[in-house]
Amino acid sequence: MAPIISEGYPFIGGCFLLTLLMAWSIHPAVAVIPFVLMLYFCYFFRNPNRHIVLDDTAILSPADGTVTDIVPLESDEFVQEPCNKIIIFMSVFNVHVNRSPIAGEIKLQKYFCGRFRPAYKDTVGFENEHHLLGIENDRVRISVKQIAGILARRIVSYVTLDDKLQQGELYGMIKFGSCLEVVMPKSVEVTVRKGEKVTGGKTILGRIKD
Incomplete structure (x- = not known):
């Protein structure tokens, strides 16, 4: 078990x-x-043992779930350049622990109180309660947002500002059905597509171009 x-x-x-x-x-x-x-x-509340293959060119999925959208953005609060946002929906049957997509240091952390709309709605990243992390290393800056849903009323975080994370390391979870957003620069090649099932700490969402 x-x-x-x-x-x-x-x-x-x-x-x-x-x-x-x-x-x-x-x-x-x-x-x-x-x-x-x-x-x-x-x-x-299962937390499967997973062997994380470390790769400093890869952006790993922070969660199990389904890619519901890939959205181009002109900029982002933390990334601060043209980027892509990958939205991952987690059903109540997915593993809900969250893992760091890259190795790096937490340079931004914000918690926003808000509504609890269904996690599949387009605007939940702005309206719903959410927890934002900006992670940086010497190759890339990304942001990861945990978003509460209609059932997910509790976002758990194990980290704080200036903490250093290993790639694939647990940093939190969301209780009961929710979604995550990963924002990465357009210089990172997106390697997943809308509708694809992803696995936290295993599936590569993007690849840093040399």
Whole structure:
């Protein structure tokens, strides 16, 4: 069984206790509901062991999910040059831990309070609650935005400004259905397409041109 991230323990433990209580005080059949929820939380908060192939020319996907759009931008708050934004939607069945696309130092960190619209809506990156990181190394600057959705009411971050991240290192998660945006310069060749399934720490979103 894949390791379970610590944020899942309260949900799993709570359902386990509720299962025992309902089985004892009401009927074992009624306890099936919290038991099934407990199994789902074990599944949702999984943190699979992944071998990260380090590559300083690659921009790795920060999350499991589906590429819903690739949008050209004139500029970006952190990248500050023409760039592409890749939007990745995570369903409630995807792994929800997030990994750094590159090795580098966190030079920008912002948390925005906002709405909780469905994560597949076009404007959620502006309207919804989100957490923005700008990561830089000696080859490239990128930004990664965790965006809350209609079910995702909690963005978890394990990092802070000036922290150094290894490529593929865990830096946070979003609880229950959400999306991420990765912004990288146009000098980076996009290697995925709209509708493609991606895997956090494994799929290459872009390749830095020499």
